[in-house]
Amino acid sequence: MARVYNFSAGPAVLPEEVLAEAASEMLDYRGSGMSVMEMSHRSKPFGEIIENAEADLRELVGIPENYRVLFLQGGASQQFAAVPMNLMRNRVADYIITGAWAKKAFKEAKIYGDARVIASSEDETFSYIPDCSDLDVSPDADYVYICENNTIYGTKFHTLPNTKGKDLVADVSSCFLSEPVDITKYGVMYGGAQKNIGPAGVVISIIREDLITDDVLEGTPTMLKWKTQADANSLYNTPPAYGIYICGKVFKWLKDQGGLEAMQKRNQEKAALLYDFLDASKLFRGTVRKADRSLMNVPFVTGDADLDAAFVAEAKAAGLENLKGHRSVGGMRASIYNAMPRAGVEALVAFMDKFEQAHS
Amino acid sequence: MARVYNFSAGPAVLPEEVLAEAASEMLDYRGSGMSVMEMSHRSKPFGEIIENAEADLRELVGIPENYRVLFLQGGASQQFAAVPMNLMRNRVADYIITGAWAKKAFKEAKIYGDARVIASSEDETFSYIPDCSDLDVSPDADYVYICENNTIYGTKFHTLPNTKGKDLVADVSSCFLSEPVDITKYGVMYGGAQKNIGPAGVVISIIREDLITDDVLEGTPTMLKWKTQADANSLYNTPPAYGIYICGKVFKWLKDQGGLEAMQKRNQEKAALLYDFLDASKLFRGTVRKADRSLMNVPFVTGDADLDAAFVAEAKAAGLENLKGHRSVGGMRASIYNAMPRAGVEALVAFMDKFEQAHS
């Protein structure tokens, strides 16, 4: 067994300890005589798995009692519809467009009401985060929406927008649990698990209680109504049980690592290794305004598409996988989520250095 | 490691060989250096996994080219909404109510249009399948809906209803791949994977191509529109990748067992062991009209709630798990899906025999 360093943007690297433990429990979860995949979601052992997962997540993030944690299906893409369906009472919402995912969420919201763009960085290929300190927030907006970390373009909101009192809804798919957050600044924070938390097929939505109501748009499917799952503690129907089990293991792993403050420190150090190299390099450069750089997704280019392709291919041969940039932007992208060890980033930087020397 | 016999109705027993293989590939899928959980859904190895899964399913069932296979999220419960949203052009649909799941699907359809009950077995606690040879099918019905195997009540349509030319939509969650089927009799056949096929979090919908269109109800979320995933070969967004991978292994396992004809024979033999015992027993009896008995879910009672509870507890102590009936009906239920070995049913029958002798 030889593990590679996997820089995939998602599904992405998971802690090796988590995978090893899951493998060892595959045929017999802790004396239950069955796999977690085979367990009734109404059984006692699974009840403990999902309750512990929620408790550990609450502890890690410091989620107050007036926020609910929902384990859902359908990916972040399905929340793009659930957000307006659950929140658009006035049929107005303000979107800040900082990349492809914010734009998709915006387009979906337009199906349901008057979704407005109040800021965008599309003019410079989403390479920065617009100043959101004094935006024209719609007086009747039901919420203000952001994609907090832009997986494709590698930007991050380091300061949350001034929503002028409106509820903030944030897609945190690619920065979930990468650093401490103050949940009380959000109305809704949600993200797909498949980047920083677990396998694809689980979405976690953390929602302030008063936003979970029966007052949803007409025609909202029962399964997309947050209240359905909130009332049933995420067990209205069969949940993505095995995925939740893996998420729970990752939460325990994060606690063992020292929690979100420790992860932030480690993530800052890992990202600095790579950004410092990019800044000093004559061959490579980062594509994002420095102040807005993501700690999780680091896009870079040589400026020469053939050289980029050669780099990706040679890196792969050296055990550094999935460094190709998103098909919509090209170049390279290194996703260095929580589970990417520092040694992986060191190996990448060393490889880039070698490549640069060979091509100068 | 001691495996129990797991009679859970779902999530349910999986083939031990499948689990063992998954465990062995957990940290390094066939030399890729990563787990399937960590793989980009756009990567070559995952592309092969999902393509092979679909190809094997097509071969097993004999799915003609004019039917699409979609791997979806949200459980069968989400298809309860997707069905009317995608099909209700006239806003009329006919439902045959044979249990709790058909009823839930019916209630969901009422959100979207005029869903009508054209037959029901609710008068006798869903213990039989109504005669559906000459129903009052609505002339303008967009489809006729059934739940083909009723997981809770243990009935099965052994003859499909005469839909008088309307498209048949069937929830086959609890009888998927348990016997050969003629897909051409269905417009849509769908089911959650977590009973006969794989882990929770994957729904498979097999849909005749002409029913997959852009002409869906206004307000249909992009993710619930079948065309979204059909156009993207189930990769519009991140799919429940690990679940699909396990489903693929189960399809290979089914082929190794001899395919659906062999499974049908084996399932008939397993069910006969149990039904013959019930029919001869003085203590236990089945609750379903004989002609409508399911091969997959076998509910039975003693007629005495205390004795039922004692039976379930003693069976559990003997390694026969999850025999408690659904909370809505009580008594016992043995789910004996494809992956339940004959030895498990034999052990159950032997235990029932012993219990009967001790209590007579």
Ligand SMILES: Cc1ncc(COP(=O)(O)O)c(C=O)c1O
């Ligand atoms: C920030 C962000 N939002 C949404 C999505 C879409 O997520 P999903 O594939 O789970 O629908 C992604 C996927 O990469 C993402 O990075």
Ligand SMILES: Cc1ncc(COP(=O)(O)O)c(C=O)c1O
């Ligand atoms: C026949 C049938 N349909 C639908 C469902 C609901 O499935 P899900 O939990 O995947 O939404 C079940 C679950 O047990 C079922 O047995």
Ligand SMILES: [Mg+2]
């Ligand atoms: Mg983006």
Ligand SMILES: [Mg+2]
């Ligand atoms: Mg540089």
Ligand SMILES: [Mg+2]
């Ligand atoms: Mg039923």
Ligand SMILES: [Mg+2]
């Ligand atoms: Mg009897």
